Amino acid sequence: MATARRRDRRATADSDAGRRSGKPAQTYPTRAMAFSICRLPFIFFFSFSLVVVPLALYFTLYHPRSSSSVLSVYERGLVKPNVAFHEILDEHSRVSENRTRRHFESPVLAYVTPWNSRGYEMAKLFSSKLTHVSPVWYDLKSKGKDLVLEGSHNADAGWVSDLHKNGHSLVLPRVVLEAFPAEFFTKKKQWRKAIDIIVKECEEMGYDGIVLESWSRWAAYGVLNDSDLRLMALKFIKHLGEALHSVTSTTNASHHLELIYVIPAPHSQNLGEYDFGPQDLQELRNAVDGFSLMTYDFSSPQNPGPNAPLKWIQSSLQLLLGDAKDGAHMIFLGINFYGNDFILSEGLGGGAITGGDYISLLEKHKPLIRWEEKSEEHFFIYTSNNHRHAVFYPSLMSISSRLNEARAWGAALSIWEIGQGLDYFFDLL
Template sequence: MAKRFNSKFTHLSPVWYDLKSQGTGLILEGRHNADMGWISELRMAGDAWVLPRVVLEAFPAELLTTKKRRSKAITLLVSECKEMGYDGVVLESWSRWAAYRILHDPSMRNLALQFIKELGDALHAVSLERNDKQRLQLVYVIGPPHSEKLQEHDFGPKDLRNLGDAVDGFSLMMYDFSGPQNPGPNAPLKWIHSTLQLLLGTDKNSALAHKIFLGINFYGNDFALSGGPGGGAVTGRDYLSLLEKHRPALRWEKKSAEHLFFYSDDEYNNHAVFYPSLMSISMRLEEAHKWGCGISIWEIGQGLDYFFDLL
């Protein structure tokens, strides 16, 4: 999909790396995943930049509190970009820091933001191998607030403004609104709108809005409504086989702006399946367009081919 639809993307982010604590040091794992043949084919197919995703698994108390550790982590990431010819990195760390419960401590939160800024500055100091007028980029992954009122660990408008100059784009993960305990839509449109409003205020088409990649899911969910837990994430292939097997009627849920269908499995348990459709995707693209945002997709291999016609 990345090769076939390369011209529709500005950035492609393979899920390859983890930065971990190892004893008293740090290690960047994942180079064995790197597919250099695929990258060179991508570059022959179009101009999309390749920024592998790096998940920051290192213990935050150790990583953030010493300048030496922060510098080591940054050196590892910048060196990997140089050695492998990447165009930058997509960094995921906020959700990990929230899990370690460090973001409610003002001094630790400041160190966390400082680390992202230092990484952005270090990447921006390096010009691309392929084009010395362009610099390495940093895209930062952020999640939506979990309630209407911002919690201490949420990434909020203040954090967005704080990092605005150091980060080239924010990948906003607007999916997984529902789960097995509360079956329902993947990403209600009102939720998307209220999150963007919370982060950007009423300032549509601001400089910061242009840096947000609004997350759109190309996967869906199959929820068991009776008979205990069942189902799970649904990719395009799963979705087509469920349609073929059960021939269900698709329903449009106006409130969330998503399509769904119901079916009974071989044990007569009832299921609800929410999966993206051309209509649901186009409404989300329209929302992004209204704000002046870009989009990010999780993930392009899980959709149906004709989804790409909308991009």
């Protein structure tokens, strides 16, 4: 990403300024001559004002400083299906100077990861647009018969304090529950231990709650098809939510600690036995403050394609909420700020790319960027080392269409993750 350089403004003295014109011809001038000489400074000043003042006014009104002339991406006409690579290269680092204006009024949860440290600075810079920030720091693991919270070395207390000073964003670090589920569910002593560990960490570090991720791991262990174990899993989440809600936030005495729960999006038109469904949502809705819906990673190197087709997002919401859209305000609809570079020829391959990777590809290949109507995503094709690649990376238009979808449902927003995006994406929020 290009870094803006500070330009030094240096005033250059006019070597002719204040220079006198020479001695008068007479030592004792007449009154008329003296009067004319006295008028000269006034005439010069008046003439100077007639020229300079209008010019100064013109440049002030019509040529403001570059820092204040940057409009939002909407005002610059950049949110559109037909976009050229050079437009992205020219505009992606230019962000509206009005960073406090919100275009998306519902809550916005932004994830930040240690492996993309740029996200830490983006969270502070655009804190007025982010209601919740979730640094990906913790794992709660089984260690013998005990539980251990790992990841404290990632925690940055100074950064958390800076976000709280900005006064806009709640800080809810993500905790992945990796304890062995079969043993964990059957021993309530482990429940209490896990809850105590989480609440204590929130109190000591001044967090506003946590984002809990566990459903995908429970599905991988094959326990969610067992009705009893599934019920125990839901009960644990409810107990954790109740415990957090009973604790007052150290940064805001009028709020309790919050719990946002991560849920995967179904990959088919019908819910599978491992999918988080509407009954699970209804069971937990009074115990949690929101659900972070992972509506991304639709495609993979084994099945190249768009990152999150809009119709898939719509069907995921439909399966969870139904036509009544009951509980939509609790859904933090997932938006990806990363993309994928898939290898299309001679086998399978490729993987995720960040904004910096994307910009490098545009600079190198100068591709034709296409708008795919069905998925409502931009992509391009390029060839490297005789291999054809397809690159799907979010654009202003693709993100905007998903924000409109969230608005239509009355849903909130979650972003994975802001360190991987382009600067001007934040103008949309």
